[in-house]
Amino acid sequence: MPKPFEGIKILDLTRALAGPFCTLILSDLGAEVVKLEIPGFGDDARQYGPFVNKQGLYFLSLNRAKKSITLNLKSEEGKTIMKDLLKDFDVLIENYRPGTMEKLGLGYDVLKKIKPQLIYAAASGFGHTGPDSKKPAYDLLAQARGGIMSITGWPDTPPTRVGMSTGDITAGMFTAIGISAALYHLKNTGEGQKIDVAMLDSQVAILENALTRYQVEGKSPEPLGNRHPTVSPFQAFMAKDDYFVLPIGNDSLWQKFCKAVGKDDWINDTKFATNAERNENLEILIPLLEELFITKNAAEWIKQIENYGVPCGPINDIEKVMNDKQIHARNMIVEVNDDKAGKIKIAGNPIKMSSIPDETTRGAVPKLSEHTSEVLSKYLGFDEKKIKQLKKEGVI
Amino acid sequence: MPKPFEGIKILDLTRALAGPFCTLILSDLGAEVVKLEIPGFGDDARQYGPFVNKQGLYFLSLNRAKKSITLNLKSEEGKTIMKDLLKDFDVLIENYRPGTMEKLGLGYDVLKKIKPQLIYAAASGFGHTGPDSKKPAYDLLAQARGGIMSITGWPDTPPTRVGMSTGDITAGMFTAIGISAALYHLKNTGEGQKIDVAMLDSQVAILENALTRYQVEGKSPEPLGNRHPTVSPFQAFMAKDDYFVLPIGNDSLWQKFCKAVGKDDWINDTKFATNAERNENLEILIPLLEELFITKNAAEWIKQIENYGVPCGPINDIEKVMNDKQIHARNMIVEVNDDKAGKIKIAGNPIKMSSIPDETTRGAVPKLSEHTSEVLSKYLGFDEKKIKQLKKEGVI
Numbered sequence: 001m002p003k004p005f006e007g008i009k010i011l012d013l014t015r016a017l018a019g020p021f022c023t024l025i026l027s028d029l030g031a032e033v034v035k036l037e038i039p040g041f042g043d044d045a046r047q048y049g050p051f052v053n054k055q056g057l058y059f060l061s062l063n064r065a066k067k068s069i070t071l072n073l074k075s076e077e078g079k080t081i082m083k084d085l086l087k088d089f090d091v092l093i094e095n096y097r098p099g100t101m102e103k104l105g106l107g108y109d110v111l112k113k114i115k116p117q118l119i120y121a122a123a124s125g126f127g128h129t130g131p132d133s134k135k136p137a138y139d140l141l142a143q144a145r146g147g148i149m150s151i152t153g154w155p156d157t158p159p160t161r162v163g164m165s166t167g168d169i170t171a172g173m174f175t176a177i178g179i180s181a182a183l184y185h186l187k188n189t190g191e192g193q194k195i196d197v198a199m200l201d202s203q204v205a206i207l208e209n210a211l212t213r214y215q216v217e218g219k220s221p222e223p224l225g226n227r228h229p230t231v232s233p234f235q236a237f238m239a240k241d242d243y244f245v246l247p248i249g250n251d252s253l254w255q256k257f258c259k260a261v262g263k264d265d266w267i268n269d270t271k272f273a274t275n276a277e278r279n280e281n282l283e284i285l286i287p288l289l290e291e292l293f294i295t296k297n298a299a300e301w302i303k304q305i306e307n308y309g310v311p312c313g314p315i316n317d318i319e320k321v322m323n324d325k326q327i328h329a330r331n332m333i334v335e336v337n338d339d340k341a342g343k344i345k346i347a348g349n350p351i352k353m354s355s356i357p358d359e360t361t362r363g364a365v366p367k368l369s370e371h372t373s374e375v376l377s378k379y380l381g382f383d384e385k386k387i388k389q390l391k392k393e394g395v396i
Numbered sequence: 397m398p399k400p401f402e403g404i405k406i407l408d409l410t411r412a413l414a415g416p417f418c419t420l421i422l423s424d425l426g427a428e429v430v431k432l433e434i435p436g437f438g439d440d441a442r443q444y445g446p447f448v449n450k451q452g453l454y455f456l457s458l459n460r461a462k463k464s465i466t467l468n469l470k471s472e473e474g475k476t477i478m479k480d481l482l483k484d485f486d487v488l489i490e491n492y493r494p495g496t497m498e499k500l501g502l503g504y505d506v507l508k509k510i511k512p513q514l515i516y517a518a519a520s521g522f523g524h525t526g527p528d529s530k531k532p533a534y535d536l537l538a539q540a541r542g543g544i545m546s547i548t549g550w551p552d553t554p555p556t557r558v559g560m561s562t563g564d565i566t567a568g569m570f571t572a573i574g575i576s577a578a579l580y581h582l583k584n585t586g587e588g589q590k591i592d593v594a595m596l597d598s599q600v601a602i603l604e605n606a607l608t609r610y611q612v613e614g615k616s617p618e619p620l621g622n623r624h625p626t627v628s629p630f631q632a633f634m635a636k637d638d639y640f641v642l643p644i645g646n647d648s649l650w651q652k653f654c655k656a657v658g659k660d661d662w663i664n665d666t667k668f669a670t671n672a673e674r675n676e677n678l679e680i681l682i683p684l685l686e687e688l689f690i691t692k693n694a695a696e697w698i699k700q701i702e703n704y705g706v707p708c709g710p711i712n713d714i715e716k717v718m719n720d721k722q723i724h725a726r727n728m729i730v731e732v733n734d735d736k737a738g739k740i741k742i743a744g745n746p747i748k749m750s751s752i753p754d755e756t757t758r759g760a761v762p763k764l765s766e767h768t769s770e771v772l773s774k775y776l777g778f779d780e781k782k783i784k785q786l787k788k789e790g791v792i
Contacts, residue, residue, distance in 0.1 A: 001585075001587065001589075002581075002585070004577035004578060004580050004581035004584075005577060005580065017604070025573060029573075029577045048605075048626075049612075049626055050605070050608055050609050050611075050612035050613070051612070052611075052612060057605065057608035057609075057611070057612065058605045058608065060608070061604075061605065061607070061608055126722055126726075127722075127726050127748070128748075129725060129726065129748075130721075130722045130725030130726050131721055131722060131725060132721075132722040133722075135702070135707070136705065136706075136707040137707060138630075138643035138645055138707055139643075140622075140624070140630060140631075140641050140643040141641060141643060141707055141708075141709045143641075144632070144640075144641040144709055144710065144711040144712065145709050145710060145711075145712050145717075145720065145722075146712070146717065147712050147713065147714050147716075147717040148558075148559055148560065149622065149632070149641075149711050150559075150711060150712060150713040150714065151559030151560070151714070152548065152556065152557075152558055152559035153549065153550070153553075153556060153559075154549070154550070154553050154556065157549075157550050157553060157621070158621065158622060158632055158634070158639060159622060159632055159639050159711045160548065160549060160550070160556065160621060160622055161548075161620075161621070161622040161623070161631075161632075162544075162548055162558050162559075162562075163544055163546075163547030163548035163549075163558075163606075163619060163620075164544065164547070164602055164603055164604040164606065165604055166558075166562070166602075169602050169604065170566075170569070173566070173569045173570070173573065174569070174746050174747050175747075176573050177421060177425075177569065177572050177573050177576055177747055178747040178749055180573055180576035180577050180580065181400035181401060181425045181576050181747070181749070182400060182749060182751075183580050184400050184401065184576065184579050184580045184583060185400035185751055187580060187583050187584065188400075188583065189397075189398070191397065191751070193397075193749055193750035193751050194749070194750050195747065195748065195749050195750075196748040196749075197746060197747060197748065198726060198746070198748075200722060200723065200726070200728075201723070201726050201728045201744075201746040201748075202746045204717060204723055204728045204729075204743050204744075204746070205728070205743045205744070205745075205746040206560055206562075206565050207560055207714070207717070207743060208413070208457075208560040208561055208565065209444075209446070209453065209454045209457065210559075210560065210714050211457070211714060211717075211718065211729075211741060211742055211743060212446055212453035212454065212456070212457055212740065212742065213446050213453075213714075214714040214715060214718065215446075215448075215453070215740060215741060216445075216446035216447070216448060216453065217446070219715070220713035220714040220715045220716075221714055223559060224557075224559075225553070225554065225556060225557070226536075226545065226554060226555060226556055226557040227557075228536070230444075230445055234534075234536060235536070235557075236540070236545070236554055236555055236557075238554070243554060243555050244540075245536050245537060245539075245540040245545075247534040247535075247536040247537060249534055306531070309532065310532075311531070311532040311533060311534055311537055312537075313537045313540055313541050314540065314541060315540040315541075315545050315546060315555045316540065316541050316542070316543050316546060317543065317546040317616035318543050318546065318547070318603070318606050318607060318609075318610040318616040318617055319610060319615070319616045320543075320616075321541075321542065321543040321600060321603070321607075322607065322610065324541065325526075325527055325528075326522055326523075326526045326527060326528040326529075326541075326596060327596065327597070327600055329525060329526030329527060330522075330523050330525065330526050330594060330596070330597050332596075332597045332600045332601070333600075333607075344608065344611060345607060345611060346607055346608065347600050347601045347603060347607060348597075348600075348601070349601075350570050350593060350594070350597040350598045350600070350601040351570050351571075351573055351574040351577070351591065351593060352523070352524075352525075352591065352592040352593065352594075352597075353574055353577070353578060353589055353590070353591050353592075354589035354590050354591075355578070355581055355587070355589050
């Protein structure tokens with residue numbers, strides 16, 4: 001069975017994170033991704049650490065199994081080559097600041113005249129419309145303006161950033177959904193279209209119930225550390241040696257939990273009988289639990305509580321994530337064998353599908369311009385002489 | 397132009413968050429989503445607050461514009477009706493604990509024999525394979541075990557939960573990508589397949605550079621509050637009245653920033669000239685910036701710094717998110733007009749596509765079983781008498 005997007009060709013003008021994360025997903029789904037990079041420099045992320053033997057691992061994790069060509073889009077010949085290439089590609093994706101492609105004379109309005117079936121996807125900070133469309137953006141701005149920082153962290157800490165670039169990552173994922181839907185639409189109707197995904201919009205879309213909580217309570221929700229706003233106990237606790245999490249989602253789990261930890265008397269305690277009561281009496285309940293849990297190690301509590309069918313688990317640091325048996329059984333830690341950096345472990349594909357073999361290794365990361373000759377000769381019939389000439393002129 | 401998934405029918409057995417978030421996205425892309433709920437009770441999330449006039453807004457935000465039918469899958473007649481219905485549906489999605497559908501006699505192996513072209517999507521806590529596959533899971537367990545809690549928060553706080561259910565939300569998004577790709581595959585080859593997405597896998601997939609940082613540094617990355625690990629200054633600062641964020645992504649922005657705040661002498665200060673130097677001298681740099689920023693209000697700083705083309709922005713609480721002009725210009729705050737709750741504002745669709753009209757209102761949320769008669773008569777030809785009989789028997 002071929003992978004779902006086998007045969008689909010993506011011309012990828014993106015740099016850094018949101019765009020490359022999107023095309024990483026589509027590449028795992030079978031698409032051929034050709035990165036179009038700036039001659040001599042390339043994707044900014046090639047310069048981001050950490051490094052092993054001068055190979056940037058940030059770039060490696062995001063760009064494995066893609067191809068790299070260089071093309072100077074500021075030169076007339078570069079523009080022409082890009083337009084010619086597009087005839088053979090199904091999707092163009094870019095994450096420039098809105099207006100940049102238009103300035104280059106390569107905006108969607110121009111390109112769709114050359115190729116009406118083109119799927120043109122743009123991932124940007126604030127989107128291609130609206131008063132702040134053209135402002136510069138970084139993930140931190142989207143996390144801050146989109147509200148997530150105001151509800152992450154602790155009541156007494158400053159606003160807290162989510163520990164990864166959720167602005168970029170979710171925008172990349174929504175763009176991947178848009179492109180997948182547009183490919184279906186293309187197959188169905190023969191029509192191309194433009195997709196416009198913003199980091200800021202994406203942050204608003206994932207706020208879950210925070211918008212409605214504000215409307216009911218009349219004030220903005222606040223950060224709550226690691227506990228759930230309305231379900232209790234549903235948070236992290238300190239054991240003798242380490243923290244662990246205990247999400248008691250309903251009253252029946254509460255009763256099982258009481259038995260599991262030998263506190264049968266709590267079952268009939270009217271202060272704790274229902275979730276509403278436990279939530280109201282948090283100030284009594286949490287100290288009791290803290291006092292109990294400090295007496296044994298986290299692993300002991302987890303085993304003892306899980307035995308009663310109550311959800312309970314460890315808080316993994318990254319080292320433990322990389323050694324977790326379930327994560328390995330799911331092939332979520334895969335390997336790239338790199339010329340410079342050697343064998344590097346990175347995250348696998350989380351979308352397990354019958355039509356995708358679940359590989360434990362991934363294709364190599366491309367050197368800058370590694371596939372320029374191959375791609376230009378395959379799609380445009382350029383010979384060695386022509387390619388040498390273009391290189392000399394700084395076009396590729 | 398029709399929406400991309402117009403005509404696609406999804407039988408949605410999911411409850412709570414991951415699954416309903418997935419089908420919400422697909423519904424915005426044009427699919428018809430029919431929720432199959434437990435008679436008399438329905439999706440657990442119908443019981444989740446906040447409430448307005450007994451309408452749960454958590455449920456409302458996730459299930460607008462879907463249809464609801466009830467069917468008892470533990471009864472033989474219920475199973476038969478579901479199997480018959482499937483003939484008219486393209487996708488079945490469920491987020492039960494792995495093994496539950498098999499116990500009901502409705503696992504993928506059974507269903508694909510009835511309908512080989514079926515796309516069967518499962519979103520679960522730990523996935524349908526591996527030693528911990530069948531353990532109960534909540535978002536908090538996935539956040540904890542997947543590593544994100546260990547790198548969110550502050551050096552001196554306990555492990556911190558991301559302020560929304562990122563375990564559920566990202567699993568829902570990866571499932572939506574999988575279904576979209578499988579629909580393309582179906583159109584292309586006529587073949588159905590199974591999609592298996594786990595919350596835990598999804599958390600590993602979004603760890604960004606944390607896995608490679610661990611391999612280079614030999615120890616697990618730690619939480620850093622709101623600052624970037626290797627770029628400086630790139631964090632939140634306290635102004636006279638409020639926090640704001642300042643992501644200085646490169647040396648040229650640093651120079652512009654120094655001019656913007658009237659500190660031209662910092663430009664030539666060798667302690668701060670390059671990002672590497674600023675990062676090394678954080679203990680000198682940050683107090684200087686803190687001392688400066690405390691003298692004016694956040695809005696003044698943002699205006700002054702933005703004027704020099706340097707990215708800088710507010711940290712919105714949820715109230716400010718709901719009034720942000722860019723967010724409104726992008727139609728990211730839309731309205732549902734509900735019989736019980738009245739007009740409620742919820743998040744819009746972040747995937748802007750030419751083939752999707754960008755609406756500012758969304759369809760109503762279904763009452764439990766609202767569309768049972770409509771769906772059973774449309775697809776199975778059941779008449780009023782038959783439907784009454786099924787209701788009496790507790791099948792619907």
